[in-house]
Amino acid sequence: MIAFVLRRLLQGVIVMLVVGLIAFSLFNFVGDPVSLMLPPEATQADRDAMRQALGLDKPFYVQFVTFIGNAVQGNFGISLRLGRPVSTLLVERLPATLELAFTAAMIGLLVGIPVGVYTALKRDSWVSRALLTTSLVGVSLPNFLIGIFLILIFAVWLGWLPSFGRGDTVKIGLWSTGFLTKSGLKSLILPAITLGFFPVTLIMRLVRAEMLEVLRTDYIKFARARGLSDRAVNFGHALKNTLVPVITITGLQLGGIIAFAIITETVFQWPGMGLLFVQAVQFADIPVMAAYLCLIGLIFVVINLVVDMLYYLVDPRLRAERGGSGGH
Amino acid sequence: MPAATPDAKPLLQVKNLRVEFNTRRGTLVAIDDVSFDIAPGEVLGVVGESGAGKSITGTAIIGLLEPPGRIAGGEILLEGMRIDNLPAEEMRKIRGRRIGAIFQDPLTSLNPLYTIGHQLTETIQTHLAMSMAQARARAIELLAEVGIPAPERRIDHYPHQFSGGMRQRVVIALALCANPQLIIADEPTTALDVSIQAQIITLLKRLCRDNGTAVMLVTHDMGVIAETADRVAVMYAGRIAEIGPVQEVIHNPQHPYTAGLMASIPALGHEVERLSQIEGSMPRLNAIPTGCAFNPRCPRVFGRCTVERPSLLPAGKSLAACWLHAEGSVPLDLNKDWSEGAVHA
Numbered sequence A: 001m002i003a004f005v006l007r008r009l010l011q012g013v014i015v016m017l018v019v020g021l022i023a024f025s026l027f028n029f030v031g032d033p034v035s036l037m038l039p040p041e042a043t044q045a046d047r048d049a050m051r052q053a054l055g056l057d058k059p060f061y062v063q064f065v066t067f068i069g070n071a072v073q074g075n076f077g078i079s080l081r082l083g084r085p086v087s088t089l090l091v092e093r094l095p096a097t098l099e100l101a102f103t104a105a106m107i108g109l110l111v112g113i114p115v116g117v118y119t120a121l122k123r124d125s126w127v128s129r130a131l132l133t134t135s136l137v138g139v140s141l142p143n144f145l146i147g148i149f150l151i152l153i154f155a156v157w158l159g160w161l162p163s164f165g166r167g168d169t170v171k172i173g174l175w176s177t178g179f180l181t182k183s184g185l186k187s188l189i190l191p192a193i194t195l196g197f198f199p200v201t202l203i204m205r206l207v208r209a210e211m212l213e214v215l216r217t218d219y220i221k222f223a224r225a226r227g228l229s230d231r232a233v234n235f236g237h238a239l240k241n242t243l244v245p246v247i248t249i250t251g252l253q254l255g256g257i258i259a260f261a262i263i264t265e266t267v268f269q270w271p272g273m274g275l276l277f278v279q280a281v282q283f284a285d286i287p288v289m290a291a292y293l294c295l296i297g298l299i300f301v302v303i304n305l306v307v308d309m310l311y312y313l314v315d316p317r318l319r320a321e322r323g324g325s326g327g328h
Numbered sequence B: 001m002p003a004a005t006p007d008a009k010p011l012l013q014v015k016n017l018r019v020e021f022n023t024r025r026g027t028l029v030a031i032d033d034v035s036f037d038i039a040p041g042e043v044l045g046v047v048g049e050s051g052a053g054k055s056i057t058g059t060a061i062i063g064l065l066e067p068p069g070r071i072a073g074g075e076i077l078l079e080g081m082r083i084d085n086l087p088a089e090e091m092r093k094i095r096g097r098r099i100g101a102i103f104q105d106p107l108t109s110l111n112p113l114y115t116i117g118h119q120l121t122e123t124i125q126t127h128l129a130m131s132m133a134q135a136r137a138r139a140i141e142l143l144a145e146v147g148i149p150a151p152e153r154r155i156d157h158y159p160h161q162f163s164g165g166m167r168q169r170v171v172i173a174l175a176l177c178a179n180p181q182l183i184i185a186d187e188p189t190t191a192l193d194v195s196i197q198a199q200i201i202t203l204l205k206r207l208c209r210d211n212g213t214a215v216m217l218v219t220h221d222m223g224v225i226a227e228t229a230d231r232v233a234v235m236y237a238g239r240i241a242e243i244g245p246v247q248e249v250i251h252n253p254q255h256p257y258t259a260g261l262m263a264s265i266p267a268l269g270h271e272v273e274r275l276s277q278i279e280g281s282m283p284r285l286n287a288i289p290t291g292c293a294f295n296p297r298c299p300r301v302f303g304r305c306t307v308e309r310p311s312l313l314p315a316g317k318s319l320a321a322c323w324l325h326a327e328g329s330v331p332l333d334l335n336k337d338w339s340e341g342a343v344h345a
């Protein structure tokens, strides 16, 4: 187990170094920060002074090592657009994105798993067929379109829910949460559904396919032959085996959800990291973009690690193979 | 010899069973007019080529046919009560409790994510009113009975921690959990190493004899049948070709197909100089000839065979679905057909 975790940690570090390198190269390839930061009438001397102050005159690898060193300490410099430390900006925006992503993932699981199980068990009912067709539409419909439809129906026509923003938030330490106020929760509904749509359809189809596969196995047939109740067979035996791959995909999806929140956040003007990133791109605000990339990379790596360990806990066969315990 | 006396009330009666598969290319009749009984405590061997319908028959009895398969006719009775048309929940209570089942592949019969103890206690508690502690004690007892060493420790192990033979012992323990009256064992040793097949059969035979459990034993191994079964049913193309006491069927077959089958088995072939194989192959379900299904391959085929389908007729001490027994008199030595280089029609 420990060897396994260490190996995955090492892989994670390597991935983060690569992500760091990409983020760092942004500084060199996307515009010249000096000309962006200084007024057009600045002299060459002003430019050189600025260059020196920013450490841009040093060789590439020195700059990179400095960058990584700062990044590890959470120091990504000052936002060119807002003039405030990038890390402060991200910490301010992080809760909004994580709450949105978490809610979307929950919708994905809480709707996707039951619907997937239902469509697998009642394979031939017209409800299942209707759900499958809907999911197909859901997969092929672009995210922003779903968001715009929802806004049109629930905010513009019915006027039930707000169409943008996060509503009122409550501060708990550094974390500002929208879960505790009525307007916060109301504002969360439409963006969370928009962002959760894809995970729902994905998880549902995955659960269905896996469940159908598992229901065909010998051990399910034998469980039935033993006279176990349908509930015990379908949920105790079949679903548990189905969940092994579902855990992996859902976990990996969570990273995707956070990354793709960019679009939803833009549509709903949701004050999260995604929106910050989009605005940073428009302004070529490299420090914010670089920091965002590194953070998303880190989130992916951490999620991967957690998913692997969950997988490991659920499947006793992996425990035996990797941990070398208890096999006979 | 048979634990069952001939006049004992049958435990299981299968009457004119018909199983159909509705496929896109029409209805396939997989089991056609199959009838047989199993007496309490009796071991009925079922043999026949691949695709003859052995597994489907067993699956129909335990009520686990999967669509598009369905029972299209006939009756199945357990101690005189019809079980083929029971509501799903009633049938579920019979499965595992009164009729147990063992399938071919022990490597895949157990859920890999649960300990064998979990799977045992779950089954025990489904059928018997027992506390968790009682169920666990019974599970350990069962594991000991099926010959798992150190059962108190092994009970908490996962299936992948057992060898194939040990897993099939666990499967047997699971099938016997609630002391069923009948076990349907579908090729219980085919997937196992040859060296342990005999052990498993001996174990199954001993446990069933001790508990008075009847067995429907599907196998390709005539040696196993000869040693274990009281009676044998020979299936061909979804029908029963012959059914009778084991020694009779082996040494004095009354159906040309049975005779051919026996002659193709070295250890059992009677007065055979060289092994013979029945020419041709079993017809596909969508191309079963009219009359006797065996007529294209039969060395004794005659006029009536291609027009009219024979039902099971008394033939010596057995029953055989063959027109040669229509007059019910001529004692046949069908073994000859296959022993002398065989003149085939």
Ligand SMILES: Nc1ncnc2c1ncn2[C@@H]1O[C@H](COP(=O)(O)OP(=O)(O)OP(=O)(O)O)[C@@H](O)[C@H]1O
Pocket: B021, B023, B028, B030, B048, B049, B050, B051, B052, B053, B054, B055, B056, B057, B067, B068, B069, B285
């Ligand atoms: N789902 C299905 N759809 C159509 N036909 C089927 C289906 N399942 C089984 N059959 C047919 O039913 C017939 C009987 O199959 P069965 O599995 O009972 O054979 P078997 O005697 O057990 O053979 P084996 O010795 O290979 O196990 C076969 O001809 C098979 O093609």
Ligand code: SF4
Pocket: B255, B256, B257, B292, B293, B294, B295, B296, B298, B299, B300, B301, B302, B305, B310, B321, B322, B323, B324
């Ligand atoms: S009925 Fe005719 S074809 Fe069929 S087994 Fe008997 S002799 Fe052969």
Ligand SMILES: [Mg+2]
Pocket: B054, B055, B056, B186
């Ligand atoms: Mg079979």
